Amino acid sequence: MKINNNTMVTIGIGIGLAASLFACTPKKSSNSGGAAISKNAAEKVYVAPGKHDEFYAFLSGGFSGQLAVYGLPSGRLLRVIPVYSVNPENGYGFTEETKKMLNTSHGFVPWDDSHHPQLSLTDGKVDGRYAYINANNTPRIAKIDLKTFKTTEIIEVPNSGGNHGSPYLTENTEYLIASTRFSIPLPNKDVALDKMKEEVKGTISFIKFGKDEKMEVAFQLLVPGIDYDLASCGKGMSHGYCFLTSYNSEKASTLIEINASKNDKDLLAIVNWKKAEECVAAGKAKTVDGRHVHNELNESTHTVTSATIDKVKMLDVRDCEGALYYAPVAKSPHGADVDPSGQYIIAGGKLAAQITAYDFNKIVKAIQDKKFTGDYDGVKVLDYESVLAGEVKKPCLGPLHTEFDGKGNAYTSCFVSSEVVKWKLGTWEVVDRMPTYYSLGHIMIPGSGSKQPWGKYLLAMNKITKDRYLPVGPELPQSAQLIDISGEKMEMLLDFPTVGEPHYAVALEANLIKDKVKKIYTLEENKHPFVAKSEKEARVVREGNVVHVYGTAIRSHFMPDNIEGIKVGDTVYFHITNLEQDWDIAHGFSIIGANTSELLLMPGETNTFKWEPSKPGVYPFYCTDFCSALHQEMQGYIRVSAGGSSTPLKFNQGK
């Protein structure tokens, strides 16, 4: 450790703060968590039958691994998009077509922990093309197409021990970044844990998002082995940079809660990625092992393909002067948030009562002027005072994350004191406070990460739910609170429970995308190798012990709906095409006793159900999605004969 402690402002943690870190017992008598409820709250959040919400909000699923779409201001759950976890509800991760989306270099992984949704940017503005979200446990980044609200691409991030500070993106979505939360030996090897400190390395990966709108690991920066936390990238004047908080500059590997909290300050990483690009172009990166899997959904074949890439370009930041600097940051920081102008980078410390604003212009000047106080593992540490824009006066306890309204105000969530503080960029004065329910984590203002936020609402995501809603046993939902920020004072509007554990959220104005959303898949464009585009094409083909059913579904029958000649020992693939071409007319498919999920088929889509019958008999199958008045009658039968029997293959094909 070479951080020069002399330059640091020591923030003592008072006994009150330390004690309250674990205090979750309600201390306020008011049911609103201390907040006065806005007089017109009911009217403000009510979206009448048939009317639409004003914003799409994308809340991370956290330990659900998915991405949840809510309407604001109503707080209604519009959809859960399967991303990293299998979803038997629609066959995601079960069907022959989708299961490859969950391939990794560790094999098939049925779950992950999705943390930080982001929205694609053009010129620093939300463009409504894509959402992205990281997998925290088995490092990956996923892309969700906002025309179909489907996960269409997942790329694994190699040489990483955990992917938390991700997938923050640059002003034109040139790159998505991914930094290692848990630094590990690189390449990973058998190391005694008490010797690991000397071996651990971090990486900050730059995932290129090219003109083909596909992801690719462009290069990785090899950086000191501390634990990188959250991040954001510059815009406007700071375009070309990314900023990451980190913790555990102690490089502790046991009892981290104590051993990683010893230093008075942690480190903010300042990455000049344009400089890194130059170094990579100049051949300073090495090609190293970096086995990772890249999965893509082809929307014509409705099928995911999976490729493995073995090598990546790794640039040691010590070989690229100017690519990485550190600045001291308040103890155990979380968010690193760039304001809409790109000038200020805001970071708080969970164990501090301090919110720091860094000035990008001062950072540039301090680097030019070599205002360093030392180095950390060969990386220069900038003088705190030289890069400081200001510290928020009388902020709060445990500041976590800051969002912006685009009108010169910043809002910081405070975990320990459970409140949102509103303060002025430039004067650093707190102008309003809103108590929330307990253990406020992240907050979200639509478009805050862009140059043009929609500063109307703020969503607070609280970690404690307790008696906030009707009790539902030991396992509770998470809790969100919607706050009106359109006026001078914040107004509390609504509490609503959320699915999974939303760690982070983004939102966009509905008008930006609502008219571009896809309603059906056209049959003409369906290039699935086993499609049947009409009932006339429906058929059953035997190839040895493998049977392919080219099936169709349309209100209110399957074709074929009677199949004979299947034998025990066969593997039967039911490739079912939904022939409907009208929005919201889905069909489903399953067979009694099947050891897989159902198929849920959107109009024009083909998907495949694998079945291995184990006993002779008659097996019913049916439509699992109520499709019409005669849905209940939408069914069929498969006759299964003993292995080796001579029952001929037979099926009906319309009249």
Added chain:
Amino acid sequence: MKINNNTMVTIGIGIGLAASLFACTPKKSSNSGGAAISKNAAEKVYVAPGKHDEFYAFLSGGFSGQLAVYGLPSGRLLRVIPVYSVNPENGYGFTEETKKMLNTSHGFVPWDDSHHPQLSLTDGKVDGRYAYINANNTPRIAKIDLKTFKTTEIIEVPNSGGNHGSPYLTENTEYLIASTRFSIPLPNKDVALDKMKEEVKGTISFIKFGKDEKMEVAFQLLVPGIDYDLASCGKGMSHGYCFLTSYNSEKASTLIEINASKNDKDLLAIVNWKKAEECVAAGKAKTVDGRHVHNELNESTHTVTSATIDKVKMLDVRDCEGALYYAPVAKSPHGADVDPSGQYIIAGGKLAAQITAYDFNKIVKAIQDKKFTGDYDGVKVLDYESVLAGEVKKPCLGPLHTEFDGKGNAYTSCFVSSEVVKWKLGTWEVVDRMPTYYSLGHIMIPGSGSKQPWGKYLLAMNKITKDRYLPVGPELPQSAQLIDISGEKMEMLLDFPTVGEPHYAVALEANLIKDKVKKIYTLEENKHPFVAKSEKEARVVREGNVVHVYGTAIRSHFMPDNIEGIKVGDTVYFHITNLEQDWDIAHGFSIIGANTSELLLMPGETNTFKWEPSKPGVYPFYCTDFCSALHQEMQGYIRVSAGGSSTPLKFNQGK
């Protein structure tokens, strides 16, 4: 077919009705689906921050396989209870403890289609002990404990080709019934489908719910092989009977939408289960093959055990006079709903414009007086006029399902005309109509299936969503509408989207259970064989190639958090106990690259994560549920050495 057509009232399906069966294009210009919105709707559905909803509503997940808990009147999703589908979010179906809950006679089944939640009754009143729900595809019934909101028992229903009309229950929850939707040869065998008509049989199973509050297949009735649909059981005067609709009296096995709609009337099954009990007691049932699996969660060991039962008692109704009668019912019926008094049984026909009320007293008398018009496969068919209480005058198109407010009114959902009609029991006059959004399926009034409904709200569950909410791609949520029925006229209050596909719902007043809900599992009661009840008990034990980690989690660390001496080729079981004893302090657990879901551990709970490392290296694990200000620091490392290496087993154990 021996139904006497002379006694039937032929209901023609007009061209308009037939055409509208498939018409889903909005035909009304109003955004409310034609309904005027109540003036005070916003105030009526708004539940202010910190206030609780008035009702718990349990909506079936349909093709999600789960059970969703909503608060009413807010429409907020309070929880999704995993029942029949794996849930990587909390490890349900993945952990060593829970995966047996999805065992069946077909092996492990990761998905099902859950349709009809029911609530336990005592003396015909909702008692708040349990919810139950059927699996439609692989026939099963599940029990959900309303103290923990957990699935604690699942029993398979043997000799069934599909379990739709289930799990309707008797007035003291003596039995849960399960009837075959798809009749198949019994015992199932290899039969040519065009010969199947002669072989098919149905069963109506009586699942005993004993004083030990466990389920057991008491006996099955062997009944004619038509397709049984929905049901309900008698109460008060009709206690001892159950009533089931059916379709496909034609016994068609192909193009059922046409071939099962040929007869003018279908059959209502009237089961005298007390008579059936007598016959079983008199030895008239045969013991037959009926292999089925029974899974139970032990809440002390936190572990599911699974047992297989091979035989069941089967009573052929032809061997038990008086156990089963049929009555003609309007074509393609759906609901069979008993009013709170027990006197009236209401059935509609999806393909009819007819709602029929049968009078229980007349049924008893008609049986006594032998008012039969013929028989169907040996079962007597009652004369329609002799059992008729009345037909609703000018009802609607495609009546599906009727609920009751306990004040003498019935409400019927009409699929084709997309409306709720309110009518008077006794006079059969329609007194109000409420247009809903398109393709209204089922409706729900809290407590409707009991003697004492809470007649304040009606929830309409619509099959079509289309542009009802912000568009979210080809795959849309389902849609519910909340209607105030406390006054003379119905008032439309709120639209909200729902998860899965709710086919059916039940609800109860929150006050009945909210104070009884369990908040934690006590450590003292934890009898898990691998529990560590304190950090002192945390340890790692090797048994050959199997390693057991007796681990603990408490804010904000795991114990042990450093483990060495694990080798490639080992199978490692992490048995993690959450030592917290405070509500809503959950911890999670996962390891990078693991091929299973996370653990999500409620306070006092132990669960097991199986891991088979494939390469030497250092592997981070971490807490996946934000638990405290130092949650981010709650992590550890496992060192994996090569197979055959001599790295000794080592782990930390607190100080």
